[in-house]
Amino acid sequence: MLNVQTTPTSPVSARWQPHPGHHPLRLESDERWSTLAELRNLLQYDAHLLRCDDEALFQRRQLKVGQTALMTGQPFDGLYVVRLGTLKAMITHADGGVHVLAFPMKGTLLGFDGFYQNTYMSDVVALTDCDLVRIPASSLFSPGRGNNHLEHMAYWASSREIIQEQEAYSLTRSVKSESRVARFLHIMSGRFEALGFSPNRFILPMSRRDIGHHLSVTVETVSRAFSALVQLGIITVDFREIKILSRDALCNFER
Amino acid sequence: MLNVQTTPTSPVSARWQPHPGHHPLRLESDERWSTLAELRNLLQYDAHLLRCDDEALFQRRQLKVGQTALMTGQPFDGLYVVRLGTLKAMITHADGGVHVLAFPMKGTLLGFDGFYQNTYMSDVVALTDCDLVRIPASSLFSPGRGNNHLEHMAYWASSREIIQEQEAYSLTRSVKSESRVARFLHIMSGRFEALGFSPNRFILPMSRRDIGHHLSVTVETVSRAFSALVQLGIITVDFREIKILSRDALCNFER
DNA sequence: CGCGCGTTTGAACGGGCTCAAACCTTGTGG
DNA sequence: CCACAAGGTTTGAGCCCGTTCAAACGCGCG
Numbered sequence: 001m002l003n004v005q006t007t008p009t010s011p012v013s014a015r016w017q018p019h020p021g022h023h024p025l026r027l028e029s030d031e032r033w034s035t036l037a038e039l040r041n042l043l044q045y046d047a048h049l050l051r052c053d054d055e056a057l058f059q060r061r062q063l064k065v066g067q068t069a070l071m072t073g074q075p076f077d078g079l080y081v082v083r084l085g086t087l088k089a090m091i092t093h094a095d096g097g098v099h100v101l102a103f104p105m106k107g108t109l110l111g112f113d114g115f116y117q118n119t120y121m122s123d124v125v126a127l128t129d130c131d132l133v134r135i136p137a138s139s140l141f142s143p144g145r146g147n148n149h150l151e152h153m154a155y156w157a158s159s160r161e162i163i164q165e166q167e168a169y170s171l172t173r174s175v176k177s178e179s180r181v182a183r184f185l186h187i188m189s190g191r192f193e194a195l196g197f198s199p200n201r202f203i204l205p206m207s208r209r210d211i212g213h214h215l216s217v218t219v220e221t222v223s224r225a226f227s228a229l230v231q232l233g234i235i236t237v238d239f240r241e242i243k244i245l246s247r248d249a250l251c252n253f254e255r
Numbered sequence: 256m257l258n259v260q261t262t263p264t265s266p267v268s269a270r271w272q273p274h275p276g277h278h279p280l281r282l283e284s285d286e287r288w289s290t291l292a293e294l295r296n297l298l299q300y301d302a303h304l305l306r307c308d309d310e311a312l313f314q315r316r317q318l319k320v321g322q323t324a325l326m327t328g329q330p331f332d333g334l335y336v337v338r339l340g341t342l343k344a345m346i347t348h349a350d351g352g353v354h355v356l357a358f359p360m361k362g363t364l365l366g367f368d369g370f371y372q373n374t375y376m377s378d379v380v381a382l383t384d385c386d387l388v389r390i391p392a393s394s395l396f397s398p399g400r401g402n403n404h405l406e407h408m409a410y411w412a413s414s415r416e417i418i419q420e421q422e423a424y425s426l427t428r429s430v431k432s433e434s435r436v437a438r439f440l441h442i443m444s445g446r447f448e449a450l451g452f453s454p455n456r457f458i459l460p461m462s463r464r465d466i467g468h469h470l471s472v473t474v475e476t477v478s479r480a481f482s483a484l485v486q487l488g489i490i491t492v493d494f495r496e497i498k499i500l501s502r503d504a505l506c507n508f509e510r
Numbered sequence: 511c512g513c514g515c516g517t518t519t520g521a522a523c524g525g526g527c528t529c530a531a532a533c534c535t536t537g538t539g540g
Numbered sequence: 541c542c543a544c545a546a547g548g549t550t551t552g553a554g555c556c557c558g559t560t561c562a563a564a565c566g567c568g569c570g
Contacts, residue, residue, distance in 0.1 A: 091421060095510055099428055101421065113421070115414035121421070141407065152396065155410055159370035162417060166346060166356065166368070166376070172427060173354055173471055175527080177558065208517065216428055221558060223518055239517075239567090255350055430559080432526065463549065476526060478550055494535080494549075 033057040034083070034133045036150065042081050042107050042133065043157050056150070059134045063126040069110060070124040076114035078136040079154055082106050085130030086205040089122050090213065100214035102168055103127070103206060106195055109157040127205040172216045174255065180215045181225035182253035185235065189244055200247070204240040229253070288312040289338070289388045291405065297336050297362050297388065298412050311405070314389045318381040324365060325379040331369035333391040334409055337361050340385030341460040344377050345468065355469035357423055358382070358461060361450055364412040382460040427471045429510065435470045436480035437508035440490065444499055455502070459495040484508070 036056050040046060060083065063069055069080065069087060082104050089101045089110070101122060104110055110132070114120035140151055171180055171187075193199035204211075208222045215222070229235045234250055236243040244250060291311050295301060315338065318324055324335065324342060337359050344356045344365070356377060359365055365387070369375035395406055426435055426442075448454035459466075463477045470477070484490045489505055491498040499505060 091425075093425060093428070097428060099424065101424075112414055113417050115411060116418055121418050151406075155413070156370060158410070158413065158417075159367055162368050162413075162420075163371055163376050165417070165420065169354065169356075169424065170346075170348060173348070173352060175557090207515095218559060219517080220519085220560085224558090227518075430525090462547095473527060474549080475528090475551085479526095482550075 032060050034060055038083075039081060039133060039135070039150075040153065042083060043109065043153060044107060045153050045156065056139065059136075061132045061134055063130040063132065065126055065128060067126050067130075068123065069126060069130070069132060070114070070120045070122065072119075072121060072123050074114075074120050076111070076118045076120060076137060078134055078138075078140070079112060080110040080132040080134055081157075082108045082110065083131040083133050085126060085128045087124050087126050087130060088206060088210055089124045091122050098213045099216070100206075100210055101165065103210075103214070105191060109154070109161050112154075112158040112161060127210075168214070171214070177215070177217050177221045178225045178228055179254050180217065181211070181222060182229065182234075182250050184211060184215060185229075185242060185244065186247075186250055186254060188242075189247070200244045202242055204242060287315050289315055293338075294336060294388060294390070294405075295408065297338060298364065298408060299362060300408050300411065311394065314391075316387045316389055318385040318387065320381055320383060322381050322385075323378065324381060324385070324387060325369070325375045325377065327374075327376060327378050329369075329375045331366070331373045331375060331392060333389055333393075333395070334367060335365040335387040335389055336412075337363045337365065338386040338388050340381060340383045342379050342381050342385060343461060343465055344379045346377050353468045354471070355461075355465055356420065358465075358469070360446060364409070364416050367409075367413040367416060382465075423469070426469070432470070432472050432476045433480045433483055434509055435472065436466070436477060437484065437489075437505050439466060439470060440484075440497060440499070441502075441505055441509060443497075444502070455499045457497055459497060 034057065036058070039058060061069075061080070063085070072092070084106060087104045087110075089104055091099050091101060093099070102108070104124070110124055111120060113122055135150070135154060140154060167187075171183055174180055174183070188202065188204065189199040192202045206214075208219050212219050212222045226235075226237050229250075230237050232249070234244070234246050234253070236245065289312065291313070294313060316324075316335070318340070327347070339361060342359045342363075342365075344359055346354050346356060348354070357363075359379070365379055366375060368377055390405070390409060395409060422442075426438055429435055429438070443457065443459065444454040447457045461469075463474045463481075467474045467477045481490075481492050484505075485492050487504070489499070489501050489508070491500065
């Protein structure tokens with residue numbers, strides 16, 4: 001179900017249409033709830049003050065591999081914070097070209113691009129089973145309520161997403177493709193480490209094609225870059241399992 | 256005064272230091288004021304409801320060619336909306352490489368990237384004499400006040416900036432450099448038209464180098480792409496003056 | 511088993527980068 | 541007003557590297 005076959009009729013969306021069997025807003029059966037304190041922890045907002053005595057609870061939404069979290073053209077209904085799993089945020093251009101904006105993981109904010117036109121502007125699909133926490137739009141803009149802190153936190157996190165998007169941009173800038181792949185592996189290593197996993201041995205959740213669409217190179221180039229790094233003794237590769245043998249040497253290739 | 260020569264000491268900034276003669280927050284002598292209604296018009300927020308009976312006034316800040324509006328590492332003190340002129344927003348990487356994120360013009364929001372760490376994350380310099388309107392941070396987060404609408408408008412505009420950044424990203428995606436330049440000219444044409452200028456004859460406010468740093472190609476490639484488009488009779492070029500002879504042919508080159 | 515998909519490797523082409531030189535504009539100072 | 545310097549722009553020549561096309565292999569799944 002990669003493409004929803006519909007004839008565009010709604011002015012708000014040429015690509016997304018509700019249809020039988022598709023209930024994006026329906027609650028999952030095994031849904032549970034998250035507290036405001038957990039949201040704060042997920043977003044790493046602890047550097048700022050935030051009263052967490054609020055009794056607000058937030059829906060969770062569970063996704064299986066391949067399921068869609070957000071779709072271009074879908075009406076904006078709030079923000080999501082990744083609690084578990086890895087996803088792929090991408091844009092499909094008119095000519096069929098694909099660009100992978102980011103690989104959201106635990107603590108990443110999703111959906112801010114839907115604010116502008118009350119419509120999400122990117123497709124986000126689950127690369128692994130995922131667990132999201134939903135911040136409904138109603139709780140963001142309710143006037144007079146005491147959750148001004150929630151609103152502030154949401155926009156703080158949005159600003160962070162912009163910064164990280166700019167960092168991702170720098171991945172496509174360097175001239176040599178091997179450098180981009182080396183940088184990509186370095187960044188992934190750091191993200192796994194920040195999540196409590198080993199930074200020197202991990203399994204990539206995305207395909208070579210996804211990596212290519214993220215770095216703006218072809219699949220073959222990604223594969224060749226991996227092989228070159230293996231040849232130099234910097235990493236080992238077993239399909240999606242990566243072991244980093246020399247982090248220093250990896251950094252030296254990032255230019 | 257392209258580079259501020261200082262030794263990094265402040266933990267908040269390794270690149271920006273206040274120094275004698277530099278008063279980024281000081282009021283200009285010829286400063287005037289803008290109303291909330293003008294802000295709304297600049298941002299094209301008229302599609303949404305907004306009471307403009309608020310008496311709030313916003314400082315203007317005037318810049319001459321080459322002056323810096325925002326600098327990486329400078330403490331966040333609010334957002335700015337371009338009222339007049341064209342600027343260049345860029346990031347300088349550790350290896351000295353430069354990436355031009357965007358060319359802000361009338362109606363563009365500046366500074367949202369400073370929200371995350373209370374520090375602006377990009378350099379913004381004036382390519383022409385400019386006129387900015389400042390939205391101080393204090394007016395964005397004052398609890399209990401009635402300017403919740405201002406806050407909403409600011410984040411709405413922020414979301415728009417993210418979308419446009421993604422569109423800019425698509426400029427660096429296409430394989431052929433001539434296509435990127437054609438797309439760039441097409442976009443600039445549309446922006447001038449939206450501002451009430453002729454879409455078929457305009458003067459580029461930025462250098463070939465800036466365009467190159469925006470499209471991730473070299474100066475020579477930009478120049479050659481211009482020459483090729485001239486050779487094909489699609490445009491004429493006289494230094495920075497561009498005339499578009501066939502918009503259709505220009506669009507056909509965008510792939 | 512056979513099919514589809516992801517991955518890897520090879521060969522050849524082409525386009526953008528690098529280096530280099532010339533031209534034009536602009537600003538400065540004599 | 542002119543001389544000069546500095547930087548923006550254009551064009552050329554050669555090389556490198558990523559794309560393209562092609563083929564082979566492995567894995568999962570019906």
